[in-house]
Amino acid sequence: MPESSALVLFSGGQDSTVCLAWALDRYDRVETVGFRYGQRHGVELEQREVIRSKLRHLGAQGHRLGGDTVLDLPALQSISDTALTRETEITFAATGLPTTFVPGRNLLFLTYAAALAYRRGIGTLVGGMCETDFSGYPDCRNDTIQAMAQALSLGLASPVAIETPLMFIDKAATWELASELGGKELIQIILEDTHTCYMGDRTHRHPWGYGCGKCPACDLRAKGWTEWHTRTGDTAEAGT
Ligand code: ZN
Numbered sequence: 001m002p003e004s005s006a007l008v009l010f011s012g013g014q015d016s017t018v019c020l021a022w023a024l025d026r027y028d029r030v031e032t033v034g035f036r037y038g039q040r041h042g043v044e045l046e047q048r049e050v051i052r053s054k055l056r057h058l059g060a061q062g063h064r065l066g067g068d069t070v071l072d073l074p075a076l077q078s079i080s081d082t083a084l085t086r087e088t089e090i091t092f093a094a095t096g097l098p099t100t101f102v103p104g105r106n107l108l109f110l111t112y113a114a115a116l117a118y119r120r121g122i123g124t125l126v127g128g129m130c131e132t133d134f135s136g137y138p139d140c141r142n143d144t145i146q147a148m149a150q151a152l153s154l155g156l157a158s159p160v161a162i163e164t165p166l167m168f169i170d171k172a173a174t175w176e177l178a179s180e181l182g183g184k185e186l187i188q189i190i191l192e193d194t195h196t197c198y199m200g201d202r203t204h205r206h207p208w209g210y211g212c213g214k215c216p217a218c219d220l221r222a223k224g225w226t227e228w229h230t231r232t233g234d235t236a237e238a239g240t
Contacts, residue, residue: 011045015128017190051189123159197211
């Protein structure tokens, strides 16, 4: 049987770290790709290598982790006017979408990832898109992702599959999935090393990890952590 392989869109956040662990569990060879597009804080990108090196030593599948590529997409900054890339306040716009929304960002990421995967001889992309928890990002919807896989397969004349293990689960279930995949060790890596806070805060440590504790990303992460412990009947302070 030929070796199975996957390219994971890996940002250094909680979701993409769980996706990376998921891929290491299923594919013989796993590579990662990240994007530099003028994020306000480089924290996420800095954490990527820290997480990768820890995952390489986690469990029996760590050795499957191969190379990493960071692609520069500075054009995203010139076509977006959002809280992620500029020093503007994170608020919810009249559309109901947070101002952190970069229009079509995932479509661009997937296109670049598919082109890279093609070059690397990889036919499967793995991403942390999720339509369950409210974020309102239309490019995270399953319909969008599957249509994208079809367009990429046609455009590359080579089958492209896009796997999204978090698509239909909420943040509490994401913590649970991490626990199933890597136990306490993986939970600890997520708490200590993954970064999701929109404000780039890595000074405040909460039971659920580092962050400002106020932005929508921290809010979602904290609520998921609490909900996960409620479901498992554990104490939410376990991570301190
Ligand atoms: Zn935050």
